[in-house]
Amino acid sequence: MNGSRAWRAYLLAGAAGMAVFVLLPYGMPRDVACVLGGLAAVTAMLCSVARRRGGAVLPWTLLLLGQLAMTAGDALWVYYQHVAGTDPFPSAADGFYLLEYPLVAAALFTLVRRRRPSGDREAWLDGAIVAVGLALPYWVLLGPDPGGHDSVLTRVITLGYPVGDMLLLAGLAVVLTVTGARTPALRMIVAALGFLLAGDVLFVLVDDPAGLALPVDVLPYLLSYLLWGAAALHPSAADLLRAGTEPVTFLTPRRLLVLTAVVLLAPGTLIVQLALGFELDSWAVAIASVLLFLLVVARMAGMLRRLEEQARRLDEIARTDTLTGLPNRRTMDAQLAREYERAARDAVPLTLALIDLDRFKRFNDTHGHQAGDALLSGAATAWSLALGGGDMLARYGGEEFVLLMPGRDPDGAEHLLAALRAATPQGQTFSAGLALWDGRETPLELLNRADTALYAAKEAGRGRTERAAPGGGRLSGAPVRDAAG
Missing domain, CATH: 1.20.1070 (Rhopdopsin 7-helix transmembrane proteins)
Structure with a gap:
């Protein structure tokens, strides 16, 4: 039985x-x-x-x-x-x-x-x-x-x-x-x-x-x-x-x-x-x-x-990008406001870069969305290891990242971006737009200048960094020597 x-x-x-x-x-x-x-x-x-x-x-x-x-x-x-x-x-x-x-x-x-x-x-x-x-x-x-x-x-x-x-x-x-x-x-x-x-x-x-x-x-x-x-x-x-x-x-x-x-x-x-x-x-x-x-x-x-x-945990979720583990846009905006006050008080430079992985849509279409997510996560990890103690990397949306570099001038920022480009996994490249705060513009205006420079870097052939001229003037700067494609 x-x-x-x-x-x-x-x-x-x-x-x-x-x-x-x-x-x-x-x-x-x-x-x-x-x-x-x-x-x-x-x-x-x-x-x-x-x-x-x-x-x-x-x-x-x-x-x-x-x-x-x-x-x-x-x-x-x-x-x-x-x-x-x-x-x-x-x-x-x-x-x-x-x-x-x-x-x-x-x-x-x-x-x-x-x-x-x-x-x-x-x-x-x-x-x-x-x-x-x-x-x-x-x-x-x-x-x-x-x-x-x-x-x-x-x-x-x-x-x-x-x-x-x-x-x-x-x-x-x-x-x-x-x-x-x-x-x-x-x-x-x-x-x-x-x-x-x-x-x-x-x-x-x-x-x-x-x-x-x-x-x-x-x-x-x-x-x-x-x-x-x-x-x-x-x-x-x-x-x-x-x-x-x-x-x-x-x-x-x-x-x-x-x-x-x-x-x-x-x-x-x-x-x-x-x-x-x-x-x-x-x-x-x-x-x-x-x-x-x-x-x-x-x-x-x-x-x-x-x-x-x-x-x-809710506060951590609200401040962190779930895929990459990086600070999200909300956290970056709050940190940027704090760095504005510090830069104005201590009279130190404040540089910001917008980073965008090149041809990410084609990478996704070729290898699949899971591979695309792995690329984003791997890049965030590799770039974070190359940062200094005062730098802050955040995911701004999609394949776009923001790098906040308080205390660095544009030359120092370009050297850091070159180190990040060399650490990018799976042989991928990125384009970057670099902007130095002029002491007067709002955070949104600074980001807009960096975004304009980023699109200029894309149009110039990708895999490079472009500097934004102060006050929204014409772009200046040369391709990074180790630029790819």
Whole structure:
């Protein structure tokens, strides 16, 4: 039987067994049926572990051991009740029951850590907030009073059950907030945990289960057994550790609503106790409130860091050309305005060149647009390595670049352009128009003069640099000696 049929057959058989279980009389038949249900889950999980390879073996092995401990506790309890005729507390059965909690919790945290190896700090904080918020009312309303027992061991065992439930609650909260519980197997594991916790709650609240028409004190445990086994047999059990790609750390409206409701459980618990006249659990409420406050502050700090990082990235994207990694036109315009102020203040030359790769359209048509993009990116990288510390190269659009050279006169600028021309990759050439700021013209006028000189260089045969005469006069200068074509 393949995996897609095995888990369905297991569920159908389990549903039939549950129907029979409800009809059984209270006492030994029902208790033995619980043991058989646990053994069925152990068998299904054992089959799953035997088929698994790699990292998925560990969490399934831990879940198997947890279910085995629970089943062993059920078997011992049947022996005490119906064979030995005693009801000892604490007993070895309690030891097995309590052993299940850390084993299952370890499995949950293992699969969460494996599914999110990079670590989503905000998601983990959300899980901690949910766990603390839900643990408080559980402890206040259902937590036992260990002071009513004389033996230290009895006190430890008595406290062990609510502490174990809170451990599972923390694991369940982290699974839901960090992983999103996307696969069917993981959803069934989450449901099994929910039934297990519900069974512990009903066990505390139901005083006389023998007088009830339905075995509500035992049904949640049997449902958890059924879901453990179905999850283990489901085909998606092999993908239990598959890293999730869905965003789970964004503060969506639903997540914000859940976190708000959970945080309000602390004052809400106190209000309920005051309104109903219950004894106040001041220490529990105070400790939970402090923990929730610190977790919420940490969550807010994480959100601020994320927003700052996103703002920094957006600013970088807005200032950078995505293809070449060079500053874009907007950044160049801002830098040019700053260099204007510096040149006027310090009385130093400011030279600007417009650079245009020659016959770029023909290169694109011949070699393809991807090759054209590679040429632009390679040229930008090669030219950047030849620049001095104060020079700035920016992509101005298409195959056109702007080179801002504060502190360089036209002769020095031409030497730098010659070095850039020699570094141009794939044997390509470029034409350049060079303009020296006259101390009066606007940045747009300076760029227009450089653009006019660039077109003159193109018309003169390409692969050369032309200087723009001050004030838009006629062009002067000679071809660069290493000009090509």
